[in-house]
Amino acid sequence: MTRQHYFATILIVLVTAAILAAGCTTQATGSSPKSAADTALAQADAAYAATNYHAAESLYLLAQENYTTAGDNAAALKARNGASRSYRMIMEFPYNRSAYEAVLLAAYPNVSAERRAGWINGSGIASIQSDNETWYYEENVGNIRFHNFDLMQNATAALGQNPLYDPLTKYAFAPVNASAGPYGAPVAWVGTEAISVPREDLPANGTLKIWLPLPIETGSQTNVTILSIEPAQYVKSETGTGTDMGVAYLEVPVSEINGSFLNVTATFRFVQHDQHFTIDPVKVLPYNTSSPEYRKYTASGTNIVITPAMKAKAQEIVGNETNPYLQAQKIYWYIVDTIPYSHAPHSWLMTSGTPESEYVLDTGIGDCGTQSMYFAALCRSLGIPARAAGGYQIIPPGNGSTHFWAEYYLEGYGWIPVDVTAAETADWAYNAIPDDRHRFKAYYFGSLDPYRYVIQKDVDIPLTPTPPDDAVLFRMVIQNPVTVCDTCQDDPEMLLLENFTTSLKKA
Template sequence: MRVVLFAFGVLLLLTGACTADNTSADELYAAGINAYLNGSYEHAGDLFNQSMLVYDLRGDADNARKAFGMRNRASWILIEMMLNRTQAEEVLAQGLSELSEAERSNILKPGESIQTESDGQTRYFYDVANNAAYHNTTIMQEISRKANHSPFFDEVFPLITNNTSFDGWYGNPHTFIANSSISLPRELLPANGTLKVWVPLPIKTDSQKDIRILNLQPEQYIVSGPVTDGDLGQVYYEIPLSEMDGPFINISADYEFTTSERRFIIDQNSIAPYDTSSDLYRDYTQTQPNIEVNPGIKNISRSIIGDEQNPYRKARLIYDYIIRTYPYSTVPHTYLVGSQTPESTYMFDTGFGDCGTQSMLFAALCRAAGIPARSAGGYQLAPGLAGPHFWAEFYLPGYGWIPADVTIAESADWAFDKSDADREKFKDYYFGNMDPYRYTIQNDVDISFTPDPGNDIIMNMVHQTPALVCHESREDIEMLGMQYWNITLSEVGQPGRADMTE
C-alpha cells in the first residue's frame, strides 16, 4: 500500500489600514473584544487587525502580538463557517439532489446542521451536505452501493475474521515509512527573525515499536529532539530567517515504524480494582480542556451505566451508546478552538462530531463513570483510506490501555451488502481490539509540544501537522504550515494506490 496524504487549510488573512481618526490602539482592541464577545467576528477581526497595525507603528510588539492572536482567533471561528443561506441551499441541492426541497430546507433549521450567528447573519458549515448524508444511514448505504464498496468494512473485515495466532495480545505487524515535509515560500516570511517549527513524530507504545529516524532537515537548526517516547512525538527547530535566502524554506522528517494489531482477551469477572490514589487514575478521570466532565455528562453517564459496577462492561455500555446516539459528522474544529468550546461538550450538546469528538466524548463519559480514559491520535492507515484519525482508550488494571474506536465501528452501518451479524461482529471487534493500520503521534489530546508554544498557536490540542510560530510575522503562520505540509506513508513491501481521506 502506498498512501499520499495532504494536510491543507484555507488561508484567510485579514487586511486593513489604520483608522483615519485618532482612535487609539487600546480603544480599537477593546472594541474588538466587545465585538468578539457579542458574536460579530468579522467586525472583531477587522478591529483587532487595525489595533495590531497601530501597535506596530508605536513599536509595541507585545500588544501587537496580542492583537494579532485575537485577529487570528476571530478569523478561525469563521473560516469553516463560510456559507450564507443561499450558498448552503446550493450546496445541499448539488450534494443531496435525491432529497426534496422541503427535506433540504429542514436540514438548515437550527439544530439540524452546524451553523452560527455572526455580524447579523447565519453562517453555515461548509460540509453541510456531507453531514446530512452521514446522519442518514439509507443515504450512506446507497453511496456505498453505487461505489460497490463499503469503506473500512471491506478493508478490515477480512482481518477481523482471520484467526491468526497471536503471541500474547499483539501480532500481525505492519511496517511503514513516512516522508513528511514543508516547503514554505520564502517570500511569505519576514527578512529577519526566527521561524519556530514543531514537527510531529511517532511514539513508542505497546503496539508501535521499532521507530527509526531516517532523516531530519535542516539538521543544523534542531534545538531539541527527536523525541519518540513519552506521550507526544516531536522534533523542534529554530530557523534564523536571515540565513534563508532561497525561494523556499524546506523542512523534512523521514522515519520508519512498525505497528501491530491488538487483540485483548479479558476476563471480565477478574478485573482488579483501580488504585484511585495513583497519578494515572487522577490524571485520566479529571476534566481537561477538550475532555470535559461537566454535570450534564455526569448525569448521562450515570443513566447509561445504571447499576453496572464492572469497568469493562461500563465502558462497553458507553461505547454502544455513542454508536447508537452520535452518528459521525465532520465539525469545524477551528470554530471550536476559536470559541474555546470543549470537543466532548460540543458533541454532547449538538450531536455533531468526528473521530476526535466522538472519542473525546467516550473518554469524558468513561471518566464520569470512574474509568480512566483518553483520546489517542495520529493517522489511520487502512489501505486506500488513510487519513488523520483519533480513537479512544480506557484503562483496566492488569491489562493496560484498551482501545475503542467508535468511529470505525460505526462505519459498519454504511455497508450496503453485509448481514446484521457481520455488522455486529465488526462493531464488537473495535471494542477491545484494534487493527494494525495505526500511526500514533500522541497518547492523548491537550498535550503541549516542548517548548510549549502557548497562545502562539491555536490548534494546540492535536498534533497531526507541524506547528509554526514566527513572532516577527503578521501572517497566520500556523495556517501557512498546514497549507504547505504534506506526508507520504508507504507500507514496506506493499505497493498500492495513492489515496487520502480524513
C-alpha cells in the first residue's frame, strides 16, 4: 500500500482532526517558510513524543515542504526522515476500532459475534495507540486463522491442498541414512534480483545508495557464484560469498538515469542441500566458552536479547535438564506447541526499538523471524550458541518468499538447523493425521529441506559502509535492498521495496 493510497482511503479526516486537536497550525499569513517550517517541526517532534504519530507525520511533511521552499535542504531531509519515522510507526496499523470490526465481519461472516468479539482485544491481537485512538494491525485478520486451526484447516480444505506441508513431506518422511553425513539431496538454483523504479519517482539529481542482498557459502549452500550485477559501473563493493551476510553496495548518480526506469539486477547460482543431523546427546562435547565464536553467539544483541525475564523463561522451559541438545529440544517443542505463527509488525518493532525476541516473549506470538530470534535468545540465555539465519524459502516448484529459521551449535556436531515455523504448517494441513503431524514437526528439529536461499547467517549484522541511523528501516535483515537517498522527497526504502522482485528456479 502506498502512502498516497493510505491517506486517501483511511486517514485524511482523522489526521486533520488530530492536528486540530493537538493545536497544530499551518503557516501563518506573512510568516516566512523557514519560520513556518521551524514551528511545524517543533510541533511534529512534540506530537511524536506524545504518540500522536498521524499528526506528527503530517506536521513533518509540512515542515519538509516549507524547508524545501526556503532552500534549507539539510533541514528538509531531517523533516522527511521524521515523516518516514512517523509513517513507519503507523503504516501497519490502518484500522481504527470500527474499521477493524468491519473487516473482521467481512472476513468471517459465518463466525458468531461472540467469537469475533474475542478477536478485538484478545490474546494475539496486535494494536497501537496513536492520536488518542486504538489502531489495529492489518495482518490481524489473517493471523486469526493461524491461531485457530479449524479456520486454517477449512481454508486449506477449500484449496484442496496444503501449500507448505504437502511439498515438504517428501523430505520430512524420507528414510534417514545417518551414515551419509548431514548434507545430501543437492538442488541447483539460479536466482535473479531486480529493482525497477520509474524514473519519475526519483529526484532530478543526487545519489541513490543501495545495499543489495546476495547468496553466501554455508554448510548446506555451496558452489555459490555471482554471475552479474548491473549496472556494473555503479558497484562500489561486494562482501564476497565467504562472509556472514552477502551484500553488494552500489552508488547510482540519479542524474545519469536516462531511461524511463532505474533498473538494477543481480544474477547468481548456488547448490542447496537438505540437512539431517543425528545427535547422540551423550556424545555432545563441552563448549569452549573462551572462544570468540562462543562469546559472539551467546551474547545479548539488538534483537536477540538476554534479559532476566528471558533467562527465567528459558529456565522454566528446560527445568533441571543440563544437556544442551536436550535443552534446545525442549525449547523447540515449547515454541512449536505454544507460540502460534503470526505475521509481526516489523516496521513498528524496528522503529520503536522493540527487540523482536522480546516481542514474542511479551505477546506469545510471532512469525518466522521473531520465532527464530526467540529460539536463539532462549538458547543463548542458557549458554547455548544460537543465531537466526535466513533469506528465502523456495516453496516447490520455485516460488520464493522471505523466510528465517534458527541454528544452534553443538560441540562435536556443528550448527544444527531448527525451523519452528515450517514445523507449525503441519497443524494447518486439513487432511494430516496426528502421527504425521508429529513426524513432520520432529523433522524440523535438526533437519532442513533444500528449498532455501541463504543470505545471512544471523540478524543484526552491520552493513558496510554504515548507513545513517535514521534513514534505514530494515537493517536487521537484508532480504530486500537497503536504500539511502538524501535528495528523495519520499522515503527511498519504501520506494525500492515496492519495486523489487526475487526470482528463483531450479538450474
